[in-house]
Amino acid sequence: MSSEEFDSVIDELDKGIIKQLSKNGRMSFAEIASELDVTEKTVRKRYNQMVDNNILEVVGVVNxxxxxxxxxxxxxxxxxxxxxxxxxxxxxxxxxxxxxxxxxxxxxxxxxxxxxxxxxxxxxxxxxxxxxxxxxxxxxxxxxxxxxxxxxx
Missing domain, CATH: 3.30.70.920 (Lrp/AsnC effector binding domain/regulation of amino acid metabolism (RAM) domain)
Known part of the structure; x- marks a missing residue:
């Protein structure tokens, strides 16, 4: 997927959710919503869409x-x-x-x-x-x- 195709698949809100989870994978939807000034329901919906579309995969990383x-x-x-x-x-x-x-x-x-x-x-x-x-x-x-x-x- 080219960067142009990627940008057409996700928007700034999706990118914001990804950035927050990249910093802290355990951040709650409520905390992300507060940071991005949207509702928790919106974050949950977008998160689930990105997971379902294989855009986002959240895994535990071992030191x-x-x-x-x-x-x-x-x-x-x-x-x-x-x-x-x-x-x-x-x-x-x-x-x-x-x-x-x-x-x-x-x-x-x-x-x-x-x-x-x-x-x-x-x-x-x-x-x-x-x-x-x-x-x-x-x-x-x-x-x-x-x-x-x-x-x-």
């Missing part, structure tokens, strides 16, 4: 450090082009890889790995190396996260 995830890495993967779908399937089947995307450029795929230790990272990288049709990888260990937001508006 990885609090559950023992201490090591994160980005793995860039160069693949034999005709086997990219097979490699994507293999990567997405590794539980500690939480994000896989296709790329332009030298590497065709990128995966984000979140694990409890460097030993577990090493084991995960070994699993990745065993996937057929991978030509090369580049593993980048994340040192410090300076920004991680879910605010898109």
């Amino acid at each position: 990885p450090i609090t559950i023992g995830i201490k090591v994160s890495a980005i793995v860039q993967v160069q693949v034999v082009p005709q086997y990219i779908d097979e490699v994507i399937t293999s990567l997405t089947n590794i539980p500690v890889i939480r994000y896989v995307t296709t790329l332009t450029g030298e590497y065709q795929l990128l995966g984000q790995v979140n694990v409890r230790s460097y030993e577990e990272l090493n084991e995960t990288v070994k699993k990745i190396y065993q996937i057929p049709h991978i030509q090369s990888t580049n593993v980048l260990v994340q040192m410090d996260v300076h920004k991680n937001t879910f605010e898109y508006l």
Whole structure:
């Protein structure tokens, strides 16, 4: 969906609701209504419409450090082009890889790995190396996260 199509699907009130929930996902409809100077019923209706239309998804986000995830890495993967779908399937089947995307450029795929230790990272990288049709990888260990937001508006 292009930004023009997105803007025609939601209006400023919808954007306001999304912004409020992006700041605090537990904010009540009454609190959002007060912030946006509309009724609670209006907020509830708009919220439900956005959820029903897959515009908005409200989920709990875990702080990885609090559950023992201490090591994160980005793995860039160069693949034999005709086997990219097979490699994507293999990567997405590794539980500690939480994000896989296709790329332009030298590497065709990128995966984000979140694990409890460097030993577990090493084991995960070994699993990745065993996937057929991978030509090369580049593993980048994340040192410090300076920004991680879910605010898109």
